[in-house]
Amino acid sequence: MSLLEIKNLHAQVEEQEILKGVDLAVNQGEIHAIMGPNGSGKSTLAQVLAGKEEYEVTEGEILYKGQDLLEMAPEERAREGIFMAFQYPVEIPGVSNVYFLKAALNAIRTHRGLEEMDAMDFLVYVREKMKVVKMDEALLNRPVNEGFSGGEKKRNEIFHMSVLDPVLAVLDETDSGLDIDALKIVADGVNSLRSEERAFLVITHYQRLLNYIVPDVVHVLIDGRIVRTGGKDLALELEDKGYAWLEEPLGAAETVST
Amino acid sequence: MTTTMTASDTDRFVGVFDTFEQALPASGPESLRRQRRQAIERFSHLGFPTLRQEEWRFTNVGPIARTPFSLDVAVDGVTGSSIQAFSYEGTVQLTLVNGRFVPQLSDLDSLPEGIVVCSLGEALEKHPEKVEPHLGRLASFENHPFVALNTAFYGDGVFIWVPRNQVVEEPINLVLVGNPSGDPIAFFPRNLIVSGQSSQVTVVEQYVTVGEGAYLTAPVTEIIAEDNAVVDHYKLQRESTQAFHMATFQLQLGRDSNVSSHSISWGGGLVRNDVNAVLDGQGGEATLNGLYMVEGTQLVDNHMRVDHVAANCDSHELYKGILEGKGRSVFNGRIYVHPGAQKTDAKQTNRNLLISPDALCNSNPQLEIFADDVKCTHGSTVGQLDETAIFYLRSRGIGEEAARSLLTYAFAADIVERIKVGAVRRDLEEFLFRRLPKGDIVRQAV
Incomplete structure (x- = not known):
């Protein structure tokens, strides 16, 4: 059984269908990349996985560890090991980055039948994780994302991910807008967390990230459907040719079906 | 009536x-x-x-x-x-x-x-x-x-x-x-x-x-x-x-x-x-901060009046309200800059967080300015909790109720932080932890 199985997923927002039948299976230990042009539904897929309510699933199903993911509240998904790195991390003035993370980790640990971590143990644990993403200690004590630069926000997402120790991590265009140094830090963070137990779904608009995070499988999402799946070389092919050569046959297929 | x-x-x-x-x-x-x-x-x-x-x-x-x-x-x-x-x-x-x-x-x-x-x-x-x-x-x-x-x-x-x-x-x-x-x-x-x-x-x-x-x-x-x-x-x-x-x-x-x-x-x-x-x-500085929290049928009316009589004075007002149940609040903020009170710097902000659809707030800034070289600003907002922020917190494993409480606390936090007397600040924090659902999680997270 795959860790994540998406079957014929249709989703809409404000009555506009965005996902039009997505099929995808991700096994533990694998990194899958999802690429596609703007508006193809990449972010919608990430949001549906994380449980955002504005996105209405009209057809299909998602199984996570064999369970019906769509029945679970966003916090349950997180406690069961799903983490989504946001494309636009939210600033939360008044809530300390580190204390919030402690509350989040303890919510997850409690759910998993582990003891809550006390302040001392947590600090030791967090310091370890900070090294991975080269986080400045000052960002730890600031309110969540408040006044962070774009790069710092993305790095903070990877930091949250490493602390919360997910089973399935979904990265929603975490690379967008990053300079090469920040991109490498994000990639290093992901690579250091790569393991047999963990799977990644890396959503990106740009092939460049995949030079640093080498995926096992690459999917191309166009107009709400996965139109092609291949190995890491598919990403390079896309870099060369763009998406147009994949869009056309799909357009033709649509004409036939309607 | x-x-x-x-x-x-x-x-x-x-x-x-x-x-x-x-x-x-x-x-x-x-x-x-x-x-x-x-x-x-x-x-x-x-x-x-x-x-x-x-x-x-x-x-x-x-x-x-x-x-x-x-x-x-x-x-x-x-x-x-x-x-x-x-x-x-x-x-x-x-x-x-x-x-x-x-x-x-x-x-x-x-x-x-x-x-x-x-x-x-x-x-x-x-x-x-x-x-x-x-x-x-x-x-x-x-x-x-x-x-x-x-x-x-x-x-x-x-x-x-x-x-x-x-x-x-x-x-x-x-x-x-x-x-x-x-x-x-x-x-x-x-x-x-x-x-x-x-x-x-x-x-x-x-x-x-x-x-x-x-x-x-x-x-x-x-x-x-x-x-x-x-x-x-x-x-x-x-x-x-x-x-x-x-x-x-x-x-x-x-x-x-x-x-x-x-x-x-x-x-x-x-x-x-x-x-x-x-x-x-001249040179006086007044800071007027406030936090009001109403629930049930409580009503809190804050009526502010700041008179800038002398020149070169500053006043800063920041009042925030959290309204639950059928609670009501009134904020009336008048800044009166007298003739001759040049270089006045007056700022007034009133922010309201409506937790319940039955709560009601009235906010009314009033500026009366009789000097010509002054800086006066006012802002008044009424809003609800940011659903995107709630989702962000939930996506990290925080339950919905706790996420709402955390953001409500965060709304009040800048008033709390401005309190310099530790005992008063702790009193207010404790009150908030008691009042907010899942306050124990909020206590841990701030």
């Missing part, structure tokens, strides 16, 4: 004035007796306010007008243990029960040399020359029925006088206890704080309830910050929801003085805070 005020509502107070006055101690300056008589005459003319009056159009004081309050108050119904929670370790504390100073419940042991801290009654006997020039000179009863009632009927209060150049390190804690028993009572505490030139003092004023029952407390606190003085004032309104609270807080700022006021209201059923600051000397 408009409130119809019958003559008898007003007469209830006017009719007992003579008896009240005769029972007052014979000592004390004659000018203050005259002031009382002028005040009751004024009240008799003004009557209780109605919704037809601009300054009261959202705050219906009909329930106060209709209640037959008694001015006969007992002061022996409160024990030390019942107000233990309001004491701060190692600080000077003055306790008033139903508006009267109670020495047994007070602690003046650690009072520094030179400073005068006592009941208003004692001050009028021992230091009339320090009291008379100020008392009633600032808070005007001309157009304010509750200031008029207070001026006519104040029985006691607190007097604080800090000599020039003296810095009082520890805050002075005033605990004003409402102790109703049986029939509704009314009392009118009168506090006067005079901070001399280049002095510094911090005062905490807590309004609390011990016992059950309706009552009216209509305090007036006047603060005079003389030139270069620094005064920090904290008001915690934590009375029971059976309390009517109609307060006026009057600030006079001298040259280069710096006064901050932090007004926290979470108690009381019907609460009105009039906060008036007069910047009378």
